[in-house]
């Protein structure tokens with residue numbers, strides 16, 4: 001049964017797609033669309049066509065699950081050209097998300113109508129691709145070159161209202177979409193010539209008069225697009241739309257599309273698309289486990305983390321009771337939340353009303369008992385087990401039955417914390433990443449006794465607050481921070497043996513990370529977790545802390561910083577490193593970039609394998625989601641485990657064995673990694 005059906009409404013042929021969940025333009029849909037247009041052409045009584053989709057959304061793009069497999073005819077470029085060539089007006093009726101190939105179908109239609117809530121976009125760059133069915137040629141002709149560049153190079157959608165304003169949508173529809181689309185089709189059924197997007201030229205003039213526009217766009221986005229191949233290809237394809245006739249431009253588009261499709265970045269980003277969606281699935285839970293109802297959230301601690309965590313719920317319209325021990329700390333916490341919202345409003349991303357609404361949902365209090373009517377309580381206090389146990393012990397006496405008790409600990413044992421209550425089944429880890437109102441990642445730490453409905457509630461809540469949640473087991477540092485430990489340990493060792501902070505960080509930045517281990521330490525604070533005893537100097541980090549070099553916040557850390565917080569190599573730090581070389585009798589030697597990769601990135605992969613071996617992550621792709629959304633791992637490399645597969649597991653094992661002597665007595669080579677390398681297997685595919 002074809003997902004495409006047709007029905008007549010007077011002299012309008014309604015072509016409807018029903019291909020859940022997102023009307024992806026798979027083979028059957030493409031075939032059905034061509035047959036429907038042929039049917040419209042052949043039926044003299046048909047004067048116009050409306051293309052509409054059932055379910056949640058208009059076509060959300062090509063079917064990504066078909067990528068990498070032999071493509072079945074008709075290919076999408078054929079389908080869209082067939083639609084545009086129809087001798088009767090074709091109206092695309094848009095709701096939900098007209099994305100990628102879906103927008104290209106709409107662009108090939110002669111008219112586009114949309115409900116105000118619709119979103120229109122070409123997110124192909126997020127899959128390492130570009131719009132490959134005429135989108136880079138038709139979009140600039142319909143919406144203008146500037147808008148097309150913005151939409152296609154960023155991959156971010158625009159709303160129907162903005163689309164209407166730039167001419168991408170011809171009419172906004174209030175009320176029943178199909179009914180109004182048919183009425184619109186009636187209005188235009190005799191209008192000729194048909195407005196074919198590929199033949200429009202007027203909106204290309206702005207770029208022809210200003211050829212520098214493309215280089216300006218490149219420069220303005222250089223930092224954002226750093227390391228990605230696809231955005232530059234998008235610019236080149238849209239440039240071709242301006243410089244060449246349509247037929248030539250569409251050839252250039254095809255060639256650029258095929259180059260990207262055969263590249264490693266596209267494979268990594270398409271892998272990541274599905275990895276992100278798989279992460280939300282929890283294995284081994286009873287079918288139909290129902291989530292608990294979360295109407296009010298309590299947050300203990302109004303510091304950086306407590307405040308950021310609270311904002312997530314306030315922004316999602318969920319009331320928050322925020323508890324602090326001292327009035328000044330409470331006022332500071334609430335004040336920071338308001339300042340953050342006002343900063344967002346000043347950028348036009350929130351209205352003053354919305355700021356008022358969010359702040360109106362916040363109840364700051366010194367009264368711990370005020371948490372008794374919360375459905376979920378998140379503790380964000382000092383990272384110390386005794387403090388956490390004391391807090392959970394108190395919570396146990398005041399929280400209502402069925403309330404979920406969560407800890408925002410970054411490392412500590414959730415089972416031990418849970419054991420300090422009489423209800424360990426209601427205890428879970430919710431590990432937010434700083435800044436908690438910005439970072440998308442949420443590690444949901446599953447304790448030995450955490451109840452299935454508590455887990456399901458946490459995963460669903462993560463979606464409500466726009467987080468990507470990943471389930472982690474109870475081990476020191478869970479997934480992300482646990483893998484950070486071997487990296488930081490080796491990075492420090494490498495300094496002693498001859499590398500400099502700048503060299504190590506350069507290797508990371510060239511790899512595609514936003515920053516290296518030492519820049520990151522300076523940003524987060526070199527003093528995090530430091531014992532604060534300036535007399536006990538056991539390593540370079542202790543020494544820097546004792547010298548008050550706590551990082552950017554002190555203007556000095558592993559680097560020196562100027563008033564604009566720009567880092568520069570520090571002679572003082574070089575001296576400290578030299579002092580420790582003497583102290584630990586370490587001979588300075590030449591360190592290659594490859595050695596840095598082997599001792600810090602390969603060992604991270606190994607730790608990922610140990611995490612899988614221990615069952616502390618459900619699947620390798622979850623580890624990749626953690627690193628991309630929590631630690632800035634470049635998505636065009638897929639994540640540490642996907643990258644390891646791309647590097648080749650035998651090469652990773654070989655590299656680790658080459659460095660094994662330098663990895664220290666505690667280093668353990670993962671049997672899973674060695675086994676897979678030996679068997680020619682991979683982690684992620």
Ligand code: T1G
Nearest residue numbers: 022024060061062063064065099100101123131132133277
């Ligand atoms: N192909 C195949 N499956 C898809 C899909 C797609 N395009 N989009 C979503 N799914 C699956 C998804 O894996 C999940 O499956 C289910 O649908 C629900 O998705 C030539 C080449 C539309 C905004 O990049 O952005 O067109 O996990 O959980 O949060 O130029 O899905 O349930 O088994 O994300 O409501 C361009 C990708 C393709 C859009 C809905 N299009 N999709 O979000 O649901 S390239 C895209 C999305 C292209 C042409 C080129 C989102 C969504 P499962 P979901 P959601």
